[in-house]
Amino acid sequence: MSESQIIVCRCEEITLKEIKETIEHFKCSSREVKLRTRAGMGPCGGRTCRSMIDQLVAELGGPQITNEVPLSFRPPVRPVSFGLLGGETT
C-alpha cells in the first residue's frame, strides 16, 4: 500500500505504514511511537513531524490529545557543540 511510500519523519525516514502499525499494535502514546520507531528523534527535534505523530496517535487508538504537549521538548532545542556548552566563544 502506498502508505509505505509516505515518509512522516523526514529526518529518520520513518514511514506512515511503520507508525500506523506501531500505534495499532501497541495503542501507544506519541512518546512510545518515538521510542519504538525513532520518529521525532532526528536533528530537527521532532519539529516537522510531531503534529503528524500526535494526529495519528489520536486517530488510530492511542490516547486522545490533552492539554499536555504529547512529545516533550528537551533542551538543548538546537544542536550545540560541546565546545559551546563548555563556554567556548565563536
Next chain:
Amino acid sequence: MNLMRVYHHPILGNLKKQKKVKIYFDNQQYEAFEGDTIASALLASGVRVLRLHEDNGTPRGIYCNIGHCFECRVRVNGKNTVRACLTPVENDMRIESGIFLHKT
C-alpha cells in the same frame, strides 16, 4: 548563472545592484550576491540538492527555509550542521554537502 533571480518585481521594485561574492559548494565555484543565504545563492544558480540522507542516500534540499527542519544542513568552512537557509554567504566560503554513510 543566476537564472532564478527576481530582478524585476511590479511591487517590490527592481533589485538594487548587489556586491558579488564567490562561494564554493563541493569544490564547484558559484557566483552569489552579498546578502544571500547559502540556500538562496545556490538556488539562484539552479542548485537544489544540498545533501544526501545519511542512511539512505536520498537527495535533500531546503524544506522550510527558516531554520526549523534542518534539511538544509551543510558543512561550512569545516564546521558541521550549519543551516544553509540561515547562513549569509561570505567571499571564498567553502561549503560541502553531507556524506552518505554507507550501510555495512
Next chain:
Amino acid sequence: MIDLVIVGAGPAGLGAAISAAENGLEVCVLDEFVRPGGRLLGQLHEEPDGKWANGIEEAKKLYERAIQLGVKIQCGISVYDLMKLDNGWCVYTTDKTIKSKCLLLATGASETPIPISGWTLPGVMSIGAAQVMGNVHRVKPGEKGIIIGVNVLSVAIARELQLCGVHIESILLPKPSLLSGHAANPEKMMESLLRLSHLAPSPFIRFAGKWVSPKLGARLYPKNGFKMWDIPIQLRKTALEIVGDKQVEGVRIAEVSSTGEIISGTEKVISVDFVCIAGGLTPMSELAAIAGCSFCYVPELGGHVPLHNEYMQTNLTGLYVAGNITGIESAKVARAQGTLAGLTIARELNALVDRADEKINAAVEGVIEARRKALIQFQPGVEEARTKLYHKFHETYEEIILTS
C-alpha cells in the same frame, strides 16, 4: 542583568521592544533568521483600498523605531536553553548567555505539513519557504510549480509567487490519507474558500460567496477549477505523488468526486520543477515548554498554546508570550499583542507607573480591534477560544503580583 530579552524579531517581538523601550527598559531582541522582521518580511498583499501592504517596509519601520529607542537587536543567534533564576531568567544562546529580569517569547509559528509520496525530493518545500525565497531573498523557488493544499496561505502566496515571475500551474487538494484531514475534502475546502470570498478579485466569487452553500459549491465546482488571478484553484483534483529522480520533475494528479473520492482512469503527470506543501500553522512553543510553562490544547489557535492571560503573562513569573506563539492570527494582531506585552512588562518592572492601567487596557483593546479589522481569520472562533483560554488562566492561577 538587563530588563528584558525578547526571542523573535517579528512584528510581536519588535512591537514589544518598542513599547518596553518607550518606558525606559533595557531591551535585547534575538532572532535566528538573517534579518529582523520575522515572517512579516515575506508578506505582500493588496488591501481593499487597492494599496499594497509591503511587509519589508513595515518591518523596516518597526526595526528603525526600536533601534532609535536603544533596543539591541541581534540576528543569526539561536536560543537553545532557558533557566529560571530567583530574580529573572538565564537565556542560553549560540552567541553568549544573557541574564534578564523578564523574558518574552515571540517565536511565531511553524508549518504542519501534509506528507505525500515524494515530498522529500529537493524542490518540494513548505508554502512559507517559497514566500521567503521569492519575496525576501528575491530568488524564484522554480519556474513552474504546483501548490498542494487550498487555504488562505496557499492562495495568497500563489499570487505573490506569480508577481515574482513564477508560473503556478495549479493549487489543488492533497490525496486523501490519514494525515490529510479536511484538506482532501472538496466540501470542507469549499466552505473555507467561501469564508475568504470577500478577498477574491473576481466579483463573481464575491457574489457566490454570499449565496452558495459548501455542498452545492463543491458539486457545481468546475472540473477545470476556478481561476483567481489566472491561477486555477482545483477542488476537484488531487495530488497523488511527487515524482523525480534527484529532484522534483512532476506531480501525478487525478480527478476527485465532490466528496473527495479519486476517479479512476483520470491520472496524469504534470511537469513542474517545484512543489509547495500548504498544510497549517501551529505555535512554535518549544522554548515555553522547556521554561516550564503550562499548555492548553486549542485547535482554533493552531494546537498547543502556552497558557497565558489577556495581558500576555504566562503562569511563570517574568515569562511572557506574544504573537503567533499565543495562537495563529495576522501580523497586525501579533504586533498589537507585542505592544501590550511590552507595557505589561514595563509595569511589572515599575517602569510604567503613571496611568498604567489605562495604557494597558487601551493596549488590550488594541489587540481586539486589530483582530476585528483583520481581513483574514485563519480559523473561525478565534476570539471565543481566546476568551475561554483567559478564563482558564484566571481559574487556574492566582493573580500574579506585578510589583516586587
